[in-house]
Amino acid sequence: MSASTPARILTVAAAKGGVGKTTLAYELAAALGGVLVDLDWDAGGATRMWGFDPTAAARAPLLDALERGPEGRPPRPKRKPHQPALVPAHPDLSASRIDADLVADCLVAWAGAWEEPWVVVDTHPGANPLTDGAIQGADLVVVPVVLGAREMDALEAIVDDYRDYRLLLVPTMVPAVPPRRFVERLATLADGRISVAPPVSEHRWIRRRLRRAALVTQPNPGARVRAAAAELRAVAESVEVAGG
Secondary structure: OOOOOOOEEEEOOOOOOOOOOHHHHHHHHHHHHEEEEEEEOOOHHHHHHHHHOHOOOOOOHHHHHHHOOOOOOOOOOOOOOOOOEEEOHHHHHHHOOOOHHHHHHHHHHHHHHHHOOOEEEEEOOOHHHHHHHHHHHOEEEEEEHHHHHHHHHHHHHHHHHHOOEEEEEEEEOOOOOOOHHHHHHHHHHOOOOEEEEOOOOOHHHHHOOOOOOHHHHHHOOHHHHHHHHHHHHHHHHHHHHHHO
16 A cells, blocks of 8 residues: 555444344455454454454453544554454443544544555444444445345435445345345435445355355365355455445
């Protein structure tokens, strides 16, 4: 990344869990060569997926850096081969009193300090100050979309709430024959104003897989990993276009 090309901030957000948000954030961070900032304090998030146990650490670097503010030292991302660089979450984030404006300011400052093209932020589902701040500071907000009744209701609320932000909708866990009524509803919600990425198919084995290496960077992948990785790279290409 050159000095004239600042890092872009990509926030992955969803109104409810179980829509593929964390998998999408993890894979996009790896595909884009970015830093993954994990603001989802639940135990089943990207930090554990990466292989880090925050409860065994003596400190919470992300929380410490947020409390220092944008003028303080940014957290140092952890790195492993074939995995995205990670700033890990910590359970104490759930009880933090850090407001949204501070989160946004910190992310912008860190993006300028890290020599990476993208900062990808995974968020806790639903509304909370950490998620709100990650959205405020974002150049692009990626919203995973499951083609189901309740999920589409939640999407409609997100589109309304985030109408002032640049959005990219990503259909995820899409079955071989998508329900036509939900496909049409998605098109109506996007209305030509909101970008929609290529779909990511329903790969049920991903949920059972104990991931460390990202699918998009996994060495010597089998056929089904190659197929899933190709779909995720197509989404990453859409991110680069929408966030450019």
